[in-house]
Amino acid sequence: MRDIxxxxxxxxxxxxxxxxxxxxxxxxxxxxFVGEVRYDEGVEALELTHYEPLTLxxxxxxxxxxxxxxxxxxxxxxxxxxxxxxxxxxxxxxxxALHRRDAIDAVDFCMDHLKSAxxxxxxxxxxxxxxxxxxxxxxxxEQDHSDLARWxx
Amino acid sequence: MRDIxxxxxxxxxxxxxxxxxxxxxxxxxxxxFVGEVRYDEGVEALELTHYEPLTLxxxxxxxxxxxxxxxxxxxxxxxxxxxxxxxxxxxxxxxxALHRRDAIDAVDFCMDHLKSAxxxxxxxxxxxxxxxxxxxxxxxxEQDHSDLARWxx
Amino acid sequence: xxxxxxxxxxxATIDLPLPLSKPLDWEGLKAALPSAxxxxxxxxxxxxxxxxxxxxxxxKLQAGAGDEIALxxxxxxx
Amino acid sequence: xxxxxxxxxxxATIDLPLPLSKPLDWEGLKAALPSAxxxxxxxxxxxxxxxxxxxxxxxKLQAGAGDEIALxxxxxxx
Numbered sequence: 001m002r003d004i005x006x007x008x009x010x011x012x013x014x015x016x017x018x019x020x021x022x023x024x025x026x027x028x029x030x031x032x033f034v035g036e037v038r039y040d041e042g043v044e045a046l047e048l049t050h051y052e053p054l055t056l057x058x059x060x061x062x063x064x065x066x067x068x069x070x071x072x073x074x075x076x077x078x079x080x081x082x083x084x085x086x087x088x089x090x091x092x093x094x095x096x097a098l099h100r101r102d103a104i105d106a107v108d109f110c111m112d113h114l115k116s117a118x119x120x121x122x123x124x125x126x127x128x129x130x131x132x133x134x135x136x137x138x139x140x141x142e143q144d145h146s147d148l149a150r151w152x153x
Numbered sequence: 154m155r156d157i158x159x160x161x162x163x164x165x166x167x168x169x170x171x172x173x174x175x176x177x178x179x180x181x182x183x184x185x186f187v188g189e190v191r192y193d194e195g196v197e198a199l200e201l202t203h204y205e206p207l208t209l210x211x212x213x214x215x216x217x218x219x220x221x222x223x224x225x226x227x228x229x230x231x232x233x234x235x236x237x238x239x240x241x242x243x244x245x246x247x248x249x250a251l252h253r254r255d256a257i258d259a260v261d262f263c264m265d266h267l268k269s270a271x272x273x274x275x276x277x278x279x280x281x282x283x284x285x286x287x288x289x290x291x292x293x294x295e296q297d298h299s300d301l302a303r304w305x306x
Numbered sequence: 307x308x309x310x311x312x313x314x315x316x317x318a319t320i321d322l323p324l325p326l327s328k329p330l331d332w333e334g335l336k337a338a339l340p341s342a343x344x345x346x347x348x349x350x351x352x353x354x355x356x357x358x359x360x361x362x363x364x365x366k367l368q369a370g371a372g373d374e375i376a377l378x379x380x381x382x383x384x
Numbered sequence: 385x386x387x388x389x390x391x392x393x394x395x396a397t398i399d400l401p402l403p404l405s406k407p408l409d410w411e412g413l414k415a416a417l418p419s420a421x422x423x424x425x426x427x428x429x430x431x432x433x434x435x436x437x438x439x440x441x442x443x444k445l446q447a448g449a450g451d452e453i454a455l456x457x458x459x460x461x462x
Contacts, residue, residue, distance in 0.1 A: 014167055014170070014171050017167070018167050021187070025192070025240070026191065026192040026239075026240075027189060027191075028188065028189060028191045029186060029187065029188045029189065030186070030187050030189075031184070031185070031186045031187075031260070032184070032185045032186075032187075033182060033183070033184045033185075033253060033256070034174070034182065034183050034184075034185075035181065035182045035253060036180060036181065036182065036183075038179065038180075038181045038251060039178070039179040049308060049309065051308050051355070051376055051378065052358075053355065053357075053358025053359075053376075054355060054358065054360070054376075054378075086179075087178070087179075098191060100188060100264055100268075101296075101300065103186070104186060104257070104260065104261050104264070107184070107257065108257050108261075111253055111257070116381065117381070118381060119308075119378070119381060120381055120382060121308050121309030121310075121379065121381060121382050122382035123309075123310075137309055137310040137313070137382070138382040139380070139382065140380050140381065140382060143254075147254065202386060202387065204386050204433070204454055204456065205436075206433065206435070206436025206437075206454075207433060207436065207438070207454075207456075269459065270459070271459060272386075272459060273459055273460060274386050274387030274457065274460050275460035276387075276388075290387055290388040290391070290460070292458070292460065293458050293459065293460060
């Protein structure tokens with residue numbers, strides 16, 4: 001079972017994971033990661049921009065690589081775009097497999113690639129000193145590149 | 154939020170993970186692994202035996218080590234004992250953290266230790282040729298020891 | 307323009323007049339864009355797609371009438 | 385007895401008569417158990433707990449009246 005989506009509205013991960021688990025009868029384990037917008041000091045909102053012709057096809061290509069690399073029964077990969085508030089889910093990746101190592105590693109692999117090699121641009125709306133707020137683009141972090149390098153073997 | 158349990162009845166992971174996620178306000182990510190009894194050829198049931206004075210204290214000690222080793226906001230670790238049928242959940246580990254690497258690695262760490270260093274004994278009820286069934290103890294696997302060795306650094 | 311390149315351009319999309327005689331190339335594109343944006347584009351981390359397909363080498367851009375050129379800054383990470 | 389040791393003993397628990405004069409030691413324990421079980425116990429992977437506490441060295445077992453001795457085979461893994 002393969003379910004890859006870009007969503008422009010708030011979603012509830014629990015409503016995706018239940019049916020996904022049910023759809024993979026006979027699984028040995030299912031690993032799920034849900035990322036949420038953190039309550040960082042002064043951050044009022046997060047906006048994710050994507051580029052339609054590349055972003056969703058890129059997620060499908062990533063899913064293809066995960067199915068090649070790990071022995072999976074199913075993969076769910078859902079990513080938000082648009083404006084989100086702190087506490088809202090941004091991303092949900094769930095992998096079902098006969099063995100736990102494949103399920104856990106597939107989620108780890110997909111998350112590292114979604115975070116630093118997928119076509120998303122993020123900006124934060126931060127409160128300013130004068131009581132207003134401003135948007136700031138988020139730059140790539142060194143940590144993301146080193147996470148990604150773990151898979152290049 | 155720390156929630157460590159041994160259960161002798163069927164449980165629904167979704168009913169644990171929702172409240173666990175809610176209880177860790179401000180998390181950046183939550184990683185969850187759910188293990189289920191596989192539908193292996195001829196396996197009718199799985200029984201997990203534990204030794205009361207060691208098993209739950211051992212899970213608490215494992216949780217202590219996970220909190221020391223990773224930067225976690227919360228850890229849920231629930232394990233079944235008793236008889237289970239194929240498709241029933243055996244184990245659910247969920248870790249909430251500010252950053253995904255801590256959440257994913259903590260789940261991986263706890264699962265490796267629960268699988269090969271926690272005080273559980275498993276046997277399977279398997280169909281025999283004559284139409285009856287027999288219980289067989291499950292021995293440790295080499296893979297479990299190599300999984301565990303990854304954390305010894 | 308995606309990400310912060312849209313801010314430099316002060317727009318998410320710009321319509322460019324095309325030279326009549328030949329396709330638009332990389333130097334022609336930069337000349338047609340606001341200078342703050344044009345200066346940023348040589349950053350090797352900036353990728354270019356034409357009609358949704360990434361170019362292996364943006365300097366070899368050849369665009370005609372109706373083509374959509376996407377200017378893609380580095381993605382944001384975690 | 386846990387795991388397959390319970391099968392060897394054909395019981396999950398056994399009450400042992402204690403010698404009056406001194407605590408039960410490792411050799412005394414093995415002598416008091418069914419031979420198939422006793423033979424299995426020297427496997428170094430088998431751990432022993434007394435009243436719920438693991439012994440660092442099972443050969444140094446000293447048990448008295450009312451003590452619970454747990455014989456723990458290797459755990460089963462994934």
